[in-house]
Amino acid sequence: xxxxxxxxxxxxxxxxxxxxxxxxxxxxxxxxxxxxxxxxxxxxxxxxxxxxxxxxxxxxxxxxxxxxxxxxxxxxxxxxxxxxxxxxxxxxxxxxxxxxxxxxxxxxxxxxxxxxxxxxxxxxxxxxxxxxxxxxxxxxxxxxxxxxxxxxxxxxxxxxxxxxxxxxxxxxxxxxxxxxxxxxxxxxxxxxxxxxxxxxxxxxxxxxxxxxxxxxxxxxxxxxxxxxxxxxxxxxxxxxxxxxxxxxxxxxxxxxxxxxxxxxxxxxxxxxxxxxxxxxx
Numbered sequence: 001x002x003x004x005x006x007x008x009x010x011x012x013x014x015x016x017x018x019x020x021x022x023x024x025x026x027x028x029x030x031x032x033x034x035x036x037x038x039x040x041x042x043x044x045x046x047x048x049x050x051x052x053x054x055x056x057x058x059x060x061x062x063x064x065x066x067x068x069x070x071x072x073x074x075x076x077x078x079x080x081x082x083x084x085x086x087x088x089x090x091x092x093x094x095x096x097x098x099x100x101x102x103x104x105x106x107x108x109x110x111x112x113x114x115x116x117x118x119x120x121x122x123x124x125x126x127x128x129x130x131x132x133x134x135x136x137x138x139x140x141x142x143x144x145x146x147x148x149x150x151x152x153x154x155x156x157x158x159x160x161x162x163x164x165x166x167x168x169x170x171x172x173x174x175x176x177x178x179x180x181x182x183x184x185x186x187x188x189x190x191x192x193x194x195x196x197x198x199x200x201x202x203x204x205x206x207x208x209x210x211x212x213x214x215x216x217x218x219x220x221x222x223x224x225x226x227x228x229x230x231x232x233x234x235x236x237x238x239x240x241x242x243x244x245x246x247x248x249x250x251x252x253x254x255x256x257x258x259x260x261x262x263x264x265x266x267x268x269x270x271x272x273x274x275x276x277x278x279x280x281x
Contacts, residue, residue, distance in 0.1 A: 001018075001027070001028070001029060001030070001224075001242045001243075001244060001257075001259045001260065002029065002030035002031050002032060002059065002184065002222075002223070002224025002225070002242050002243050002244070003030075003031070003032040003059065003224045003225065003227060003243035003244050003245050004029075004032065004033050004034070004043065004244050005032060005033075005034070005061070005244065005245070005246060006033065006034050006039065006043055007034060007035060007039075008246065008247050010247050011244060011246075011247065014244060014257055015043060015046075015047070018047065018050065018258075018259065019050055020050055020051050020052070023052065024052050025051055025052055026051060026052055026053040026054070026055065026101060026110075027047055027050075027051040027053070027054045027055070027259060028055050028110070028112070028180075028182045028222055028242075028262070029044065029047070029054060029055065029056045029057070030057055030059070030182050030183065030184050030222055030223055030224040030225075030242060031056075031057055031058050031059025031060070031061070031062065031184035031224055031225070032059030032060065032061045032062065032184065032224060032225070032243075033056070033059070033061075033062060034061070034062070035061050035062070035064050035066055035069070036066075036069055036070070036071070037062070037069070037071045037078070037081060037082055037085060038070065038071070038085075040062055040082060040085070041082075041085040041086070041088075041089060044056055044086060044089060044091045045089040045091075048089055048090055048091055053092065053099070054090075054091045054092070055091070055092045055093075055099075055110055055112050055182060056086055056091050056092070056093055056112065057093065057094050057112040057113060057114050057182050057183060057184055058079060058082060058094075058114055058184065059184040059224065059225060060142070060144050060148055060184065060203070060225070062082055063075075063078055063079060063148050064143070064144070064147035064148055065078060065147060065148075065149060066147060074149035074151045075149045075150050075151030075152065075153065075159070076151065076152060076153070076159070077151065078149075079114065080095075083095045092112065093112060093114075094112045094113050094114040094167075098110060098111050098112075098170070098174070100177075101180070106178065107177065107178075108177075108178050108179065108180050108219060108220075109174050109177050109178070109179045109180070110179075110180050110182065111170070111171060111174070111179050111180065111181050111182065112182040112183075113163075113167045113181060113182065113183045114163055114167075114183075114184075115160060115163050115164055115167060115183055115184075115185060115205075115206065115209065116156060116159055116160035116163055116185075116206070117156065117160055117185060117202070117203055117204060117205050117206055118156070118157040118160040118161060118206045118207075118208070119131070119132075119156075119157065119202040119203075120202075120205075120206050120207040120208070121189050121192055121201035121202055121204055121205055121206075121207065122201060122202050123198075131199070131202060132202075134199060135199035135200075135202065138197065138199055140197040140199040140200055141199070142200070142203040144156075144203055160206055160208075161206075161208070164206060164208045164209065168212075168215075171212070171215075171216045172215075172216070174216070174217065175217070176217050177217060178217050178218075178219035179216060179217055179218045179219060180218075180219060180220045180221075180222060180262065181212075181218055181220070181221045181222065182222045182223075183221070183222075183223050184223060184224055184225050185204055185205040185206075185223055185225050186204065186205050186221070186223045186225070186226070186239070186241070187205065187209040187210070187212055187213070187221050187223070188205075188209065188210045188213075188234060189201065189205065189207065189210065190234065191223075191226055191228070191230070191232075191239070191241060192204045192205065192226065194226075194228060195226065195228075204225060204226065213234065213235055213236075213237040214235070218237055219237065219238065220237065220238040220239075220240060220262060221234075221237060221238070221239045221240065222240045222242055222260075222262065223239070223240070223241055223242070224241060224242055224243040225243070226241055226243065227243045227245035227246065227249050228241055228243070229241050229242060229243050229245075229253075229260075231260070240260050240262060242259070242260045244257050
């Protein structure tokens with residue numbers, strides 16, 4: 001699951017009601033738990049008390065530095081502070097060793113990754129300055145522009161590219177073992193095309209990961225960020241968008257929110273061909 005946004009009381013109520021269906025269940029949390037680092041830690045600690053293992057990767061909201069936040073760290077320092085908070089509560093992060101989930105008939109390496117975005121999900125014929133101006137003119141700009149700082153990197157793009165490079169090395173070391181990648185953002189551009197505004201995709205990933213499913217033994221990609229939960233297939237790879245989202249979005253869905261079942265204890269994978277109505281952040 002992802003995009004819990006527990007600052008909304010009704011979302012917190014949903015999270016309070018989450019329980020493991022089996023004593024050995026693991027929970028993958030693909031970011032955007034809360035804006036406050038301490039609140040993020042509290043929520044993950046509570047979830048850890050209910051699941052055998054919790055694995056987290058940050059969304060953009062955890063990396064925001066809000067003016068009234070008790071934690072005024074920025075960029076890499078903020079991220080590493082969250083990692084340390086997770087380690088104190090026995091929650092795994094992208095900075096920890098990848099672990100293996102053992103289903104009855106197969107094993108899967110769980111790879112939480114932290115990649116960010118580089119604005120490349122835009123029309124290739126439009127330069128970045130022009131694309132950003134158009135987004136500002138339309139009023140379709142993520143709050144990251146004011147709140148998500150890349151320190152000590154000069155730009156978010158450079159931070160993103162450094163994260164992609166270091167993650168590629170780790171994935172290559174896995175070899176042929178099947179991988180479940182957990183990232184806040186989609187790894188390829190297709191899902192963002194369903195968003196209501198063509199400008200928003202710039203804050204939703206990087207084209208540097210578009211071929212990862214061909215380069216690495218990725219079996220499933222788990223992501224959030226788009227607030228458009230959906231199970232789909234892409235070149236034979238299962239893609240699970242697992243957002244809760246904001247109350248105005250999920251309140252209109254036909255079925256109640258529940259964590260998506262990925263690797264079932266009875267063996268095999270469950271992938272439902274379902275799609276929620278197109279929404280946006």
